[in-house]
Amino acid sequence: MTDSTAGFSTRAIHAGQPFEESTGAVIPPLHLSTTYHPYSIGELRGGYDYSRGTNPTRDSLQQQLAALEGGRFGISYASGLGAEDAVLRGLLKPGDHVVMGNDVYGGTFRLISRIHGAVGIGHTPVDLTDVDAVRAAVAETGAKLLWIETPSNPMMRIADVEALVAVAHEAGAYALVDNTFASPYLQQPLALGADLVVHSTTKYLGGHSDVVGGAVITNSEEIDSAVRFIQFAAGNQSSPFDAYLTTRGAKTLAVRMDRHCDNAEAVASWLLGRSEVSHVLYPGLDDHPGHDVAARQMRRFGGMVSVRLKGGEAAARKVAESTRVFTLAESLGGVESLMNYPSEMTHASVKGTELAVPEDLLRLSVGLEDAEDLLSDLERAFEGL
Ligand SMILES: Cc1ncc(COP(=O)(O)O)c(C=O)c1O
Secondary structure (H helix, E strand, O other), X not given: OOOOOOOHHHHHHHOOOOOOOOOOOOOOOOOOOOEOOOOEOOEXXXXXXXXXXXXXXXXXXXXXXXXXXXXXXXXXXXXXXXXXXXXXXXXXOOOXXXXXXXXXXXXXXXXXXXXXXXXXXXXXXXXXXOHHHHHHHHHHHOOOEEEEEXXXXXXXXXXXXXXXXXXXXXXXXXXXXXXXXXXXXXXXXXXXXXXXXXXXXXXXXXXXXXXXXEEEEEOOHHHHHHHHHHHHHHOOEOOHHHHHHHHHHHOOHHHHHHHHHHHHHHHHHHHHOOOOEEEEEOOOOOOOOOHHHHHHHOOOOOOEEEEEEOOHHHHHHXXXXXXXXXXXXXXXXXXXXXXXXXXXXXXXXXXXXXXXXXXXXXXXXXXXXXXXXXXXXXXXXXXXX
């Protein structure tokens, strides 16, 4: 039972993953073969000829991801940025323009501004929480693509997906949502009208910090064929082993996300009670400016919490380097809790630009450990601030 009426976890566990007919293996095997023997010239056995184009293990992942986002088509790539690059190459041509959040993920900004900027794609960063400003930017620039990231990394701003999709569509632009931070369990952008969703599957979908990957999901045949062609023609697809690991991780997404949310809520409310903290950036808090929109478009508020410290850069560095359960590292969305100092780590590429993140800010990827161990770890790291 893996049709679209099946529940989220049923789809996660079964979509694209039938048992194997020839042996009865319940878990579809990992297909490493690069090439496939046809019945005769031009008459393929299972639709496969060469693995850069199609591969059964990658197909399993692509079907699983499409089912989780409620989309018809899923395409998987070697990384999140590889997926984003395929979208930009597949949908845009020189002279086209992208409007994106002024706190878009730094790697996305670098990709659009430096790699695609160099071949004539324009970009305008704007505050996505200000729908009128977005409408004006899209109209002024004649944008072909509105790039929405919500919650944003690492400022945790919430963009109103339905309102922004309407702005894009009024202007004849595509509306894309980077759904990495929420995961399809918490937020379903296609159901909110978005034309396509991108993911860094490296994060919650893979979920175990052991595989880099990316994906594009859409209901549009036109978008699918343009973006899938880049996967085949440019060769930036996920490898079979990476696809296998990602599928395995994504099966438990729902149970992991609920625990991530429970623990993040505990961490956010602990931080809120600390005198050393100036701001807790978590959309689950009633006074977060995006709380009402998040409550409308998300199932829960996610596992990411950012915090700003009154003691500035020195305090942030001290906390980042003193935790024992939270590991100081880039990335997010794995079972283990990670602590990141964005201005020198994940967002170093936007330092000194208008997208620079504050130096007193820490980003916490709250994992699945016992909440009391996470809180006592933070308690210890805050000592002497
Ligand atoms: C929101 C967001 N989008 C895209 C990416 C890029 O993904 P990857 O690192 O898999 O290329 C990241 C990576 O941190 C991210 O946080």
